[in-house]
Amino acid sequence: MTRLLALAIAAVAAATAHALQLKDDRGVTVSLERPAQRIVSLAPHLAEIAFAAGAGARLGGVSSFSRHPAEAAQLPVVASHGRVDIERLIALQPDLVLAWQSGNSPLQIDRLKRLGVRVFVTEVRALADIPRIVRLVGALAGSEAVAEASARQFENEIANLRGRYAAQRRMAVFLEIWHRPTLTVNGAHLISDALRVCGGRNVFATAKTLTPLVSREEILDARPEVIVTAGFGSEAPQAWRGLDLVPAVRSRRIHAIDPDLLHGQGPRVVEGVRALCERLDLARK
Secondary structure (H helix, E strand, O other), X not given: OHHHHHHHHHHHHHHHHOOEEEEOOXXXXXXXXXXXXXXXXXXXXXXXXXXXXXXXXXEEEEEOOOOOOHHHHHOOEEEEOOXXXXXXXXXXXXXXXXXXXXXXXXXXXXXXXXXXXXXXXXXXXXXXXXXXXXXXHHHHHOOHHHHHHHHHHHHHHHHHHHHHHOOOOOEEEEEOOEOOOOEOOOOOOHHHHHHHHOOEEXXXXXXXXXXXXXXXXXHHHHOOOEEEEOOOOOOOHHXXXXXXXXXHHHOOOEEEOOHHHHOOOOOOHHHHHHHHHHHHHHHHO
């Protein structure tokens, strides 16, 4: 009996030793006894990352606006605008939930943890975070080879863009993410990192908040050479009436880029970075 008990304890210890343990962006270690079989993502970019990591077939639930790839749009929605439908999520019996640190409620994440749900929380602030998180999700899902291929492809595409525009003249750029009220991003934002790849300088990089509200006077003082907007009419000259002293407005260097590309946090953002680089290159001529 004693020998059987010792063997059982040894088996448990061996299983624990081989459990998958990864630290998330909160610094919390998440443990899985085996690769996740049922995954739920709580943000659109996390669904996209799960598919890129080779874990799409294991994704059972997503958040609203999960449209990429198309298969994600067919999955049950368990979260909307950062709020999670706890009962619907629990009914899916996930063994792993992928959460967004700045987009999901810490209280709801804590509640999921108390209910015994393993939650892996990440945050994208730089382009390098995207392949990093793809690799982490691949490790959690046991699809490391697919994840590594996706991560390397992303890194290579960004490296090619960086090399192509490294020697180009740096341009002062105003990145507008919302027109009324006028919102921009500071230097710690993902879009600022994309701008650096293209040889641009964010005129509000030193702002204290991540997405500051800026006045017309501040835009005049910043004197951007190029304005990049999310479109919806904000690229039209009349949208900038009264700001004719701003070099970008005076020279009509106002460009719209689809926010679905440039404002995303998944691998598809490389298309937005490419579009941004092309607009800046056009403005240099």
